Every structure is written in structure tokens, then in C-alpha cells.
Amino acid sequence: MEQSKMPSWLRKEVMESGDCTRCGLCVGLCPYIKTQHEHVAFIHDCSRVDGNCYRVCPRTQTNWVDLDRQVFGTERTDHGLGNYLKVLYARSLNKEITRAGQYGGVVSTLAAYMVESGQSQAAVLTRGEDNGPPTPYLARNREEVLACSGSNYSASPSLSILNTGVFEGLEDLTTVGRPCQILALRKMQGLNEASQHNPSARKVNFMIGLFCFWALETEFYSFLQIKTEGERILRLDIPQNYLVATTEKGNVQVPIDELRAFVRPTCLRCFDPTAEFADVSVGSTENDPEWNTLVIRSSKGQEIVNRVCTAGLLETKPYPEERLPLLLSAVYKKKKRVLEGLKQGKGYMYLNLNSDYAKGIEEGGTGL
Ligand SMILES: Cc1cc2nc3c(=O)[nH]c(=O)nc-3n(C[C@H](O)[C@H](O)[C@H](O)COP(=O)(O)OP(=O)(O)OC[C@H]3O[C@@H](n4cnc5c(N)ncnc54)[C@H](O)[C@@H]3O)c2cc1C
Numbered sequence: 001m002e003q004s005k006m007p008s009w010l011r012k013e014v015m016e017s018g019d020c021t022r023c024g025l026c027v028g029l030c031p032y033i034k035t036q037h038e039h040v041a042f043i044h045d046c047s048r049v050d051g052n053c054y055r056v057c058p059r060t061q062t063n064w065v066d067l068d069r070q071v072f073g074t075e076r077t078d079h080g081l082g083n084y085l086k087v088l089y090a091r092s093l094n095k096e097i098t099r100a101g102q103y104g105g106v107v108s109t110l111a112a113y114m115v116e117s118g119q120s121q122a123a124v125l126t127r128g129e130d131n132g133p134p135t136p137y138l139a140r141n142r143e144e145v146l147a148c149s150g151s152n153y154s155a156s157p158s159l160s161i162l163n164t165g166v167f168e169g170l171e172d173l174t175t176v177g178r179p180c181q182i183l184a185l186r187k188m189q190g191l192n193e194a195s196q197h198n199p200s201a202r203k204v205n206f207m208i209g210l211f212c213f214w215a216l217e218t219e220f221y222s223f224l225q226i227k228t229e230g231e232r233i234l235r236l237d238i239p240q241n242y243l244v245a246t247t248e249k250g251n252v253q254v255p256i257d258e259l260r261a262f263v264r265p266t267c268l269r270c271f272d273p274t275a276e277f278a279d280v281s282v283g284s285t286e287n288d289p290e291w292n293t294l295v296i297r298s299s300k301g302q303e304i305v306n307r308v309c310t311a312g313l314l315e316t317k318p319y320p321e322e323r324l325p326l327l328l329s330a331v332y333k334k335k336k337r338v339l340e341g342l343k344q345g346k347g348y349m350y351l352n353l354n355s356d357y358a359k360g361i362e363e364g365g366t367g368l
């Protein structure tokens, strides 16, 4: 799976082509890659003949079958959701978290549990800022985890803070990330021991993936400032066909059509809306804001969810049968579009699927 290519190719193929997902994992791997606001760029030419930055990037060649084998020890049978053990509804049983959380607060509950119980020394999160792009954040206690609750709809390169934490000597880290971020971490975990540079992803002991169908450009925040007349934004949500910004003076609604200009083009090429390689993936339910959709994927994910439920911090219930086709339909729709682009050679070359996987998408999702 490992590829040897020059860092200058990362610059050319991914960053300059606009395909960077802003996962942030290459940031800090060498002194030459930095973030400015949410942009990721080389600040100096690099003449190395190979580099981990290229290998771990979610927009360089990624072999889906190899990753399934690496993470789950098996290929998938479900081409919509990938490998998983269970799909459930879940929500926090802690009032403070349900108040602060985006929906059921499942992500904050799991991250807070890992940090409070000492199973992780910190959690790699994204902290919302008043009216501007969020900041990557290393939360070392429950209060800090809660301060990061809520969704920020731009592509924060939050994995940059993972590298910082590891260089500071942190050992075990829970990481919350968008699907492209989880993909980057798994690619890094798959590198040979012999690979140079610090394989930060090996220090991640629990990966919580978020559902994500697209993220917005940073310029979205300036647009929102105008819409909200500079009011302090307390919460953002995208319930149906509009965005709701909650300010101290009330809610401001923005039709989804007005957001389209800010959707990042690389997100239209994204093949993984449900964080298929995470230990657990969490999304909305699309019909009940007090609950989350929780996909338990790995045995580690199952163990941790069991412990959190036993501790009385989280409750789950079966996923309503009639709603699963709706989730699958949205996922297949996105994947089919991406596969079509791949076939037409429209710059989707990062995606390396075998014929079974491609067929699974082509034939899946019909009749849902
Ligand atoms: C860009 C984006 C797009 C999304 N699109 C969808 C979608 O189409 N469908 C869907 O069902 N769900 C989507 N989600 C997930 C959803 O918004 C919730 O994050 C998820 O349901 C978890 O809810 P919760 O109540 O458990 O969250 P909380 O307990 O409030 O925790 C939210 C966590 O998200 C992290 N976070 C916030 N913003 C970002 C960011 N930009 N990048 C990385 N991490 C972040 C925070 O660190 C926090 O830990 C999206 C999330 C993001 C960030």
C-alpha cells in the first residue's frame, strides 16, 4: 500500500489542485507544511525524494480493500456503510452534555469518558470560535471536551494538533474527525515501522468519526457575519434545506442554496460520508435532534460503547427499520456520483477500488 513520492507531488497534485481536504495530518510532519487559518500549504520547497506527508494524505492513492483488511481484518459486504457491527440510535444521559452537544451529545460523551477515565491522555477536537473558523484543540479534561461540543461546518485541519500533542510526549489520544481525517489516520497507521518521521497515528487509541457529506470554505464565516449582522453565533445547525445560526438575538435562517457556493470542491469527490474506518461513526438521525445515529464498527468501538453504557453515561435503542433505507440511499447516491467521476477520469484518481467494490456501489442502493 505504501507509495514513495516526493513531497513536491503533494504540493502539486493535492494542494495546488485544490484537492486538499484540510485534514491537517501532514501539518507539522516537517517544518515546511503549515496552516494559515484553515488553509494548508508548504512555506518552503522540499527536496526529499519521499515523504510520509504524501503517503498519509487522504487524496493520494488510497486502496479501500487494503484499508478494510488493515482495520477490520476483512473485506466488506456492505458497500454503503462499509464494515460495521451495529447501527443504533444513541444519546448522552448527562444533561450538561445534551445541552452542549450538537444532537444527542454522543461524541462528547465518548471523548469525555476516554479522557476522564484516563484511557486517553487527551482528545483531539475542534473548538468553535465566536463568528470565525474553529481552532484545532487538545482537550485534556471533561470541561475542555465540553467546550468543543457542537458542529463547525468548515474543514478545520484539526489533526495538526495531534502532531503537536505527540511531539509534546502524549501517548494515548482519542481523536474526533471527519471521514477524510479518519482515512488519513488509518493510512498513517498502516505505514511500516521502518518509515521515517513520527507516526503520530499510532498514538491514537480511539477514533470517533463524524458523518460528513460536505464541508464549507472558510469564507463562509464572513458571509455568515453579514447574514447575522455581526451578532455572536452560539450554535449552527443544518436541519433540512436551510442553515440555522442561533445568536443572542434569536435564530437566523439561510437557505441551503445560498451555501452551495461555499461547498469545498474536494468534498464533491469524497467517497466516504460515514467515516468507514473509524472505531465508531456518529451522525444525526435526520428526524430526532435529541438522538444520534451511532455506527459501531470495530470490536474496540463496541467495547468502549459497552463500558460507557454500563457506566450510565449513554443510552442506545434500535435503529428504526424504516429509516435505514433513507441513510443508505443518501450514502449510495454520493458514492455513485463519485464513482461516475472516477470512471470519467475527472480527477478522482486517489480512489483505488477493486472491481467487487465498484460493482457493489453500482448495483447497491437500488430500490431503497
Ligand atoms: C463539516 C461537518 C459536516 C457534517 N455533515 C453531516 C451530515 O451531512 N450528516 C450527518 O448526519 N452528520 C453530519 N455531521 C455530524 C454532525 O454535525 C454531528 O457532529 C454528529 O452528529 C455528532 O453529534 P453529537 O451531538 O454527538 O456532537 P457533539 O457531542 O456536540 O460533538 C461534536 C464534535 O465534533 C467535533 N467537530 C466540530 N466541528 C468539526 C469539524 N469541522 N471537523 C472535525 N470535528 C469537528 C467537535 O470537536 C466535537 O467533539 C457533520 C459534521 C461536520 C463537522
Ligand code: SF4
Pocket (backbone or CB within 6 Å): 010, 014, 015, 019, 020, 021, 022, 023, 024, 025, 026, 027, 040, 053, 056, 057, 058, 059, 157, 184
Ligand atoms: S494530508 Fe491532509 S492537509 Fe495535508 S495535503 Fe493531504 S489532505 Fe491536505
Ligand code: SF4
Pocket (backbone or CB within 6 Å): 021, 155, 178, 179, 180, 181, 212, 213, 214, 215, 264, 266, 267, 268, 270, 271, 272
Ligand atoms: S466531505 Fe469528505 S473531504 Fe469533505 S470534509 Fe467531509 S470527509 Fe472531508
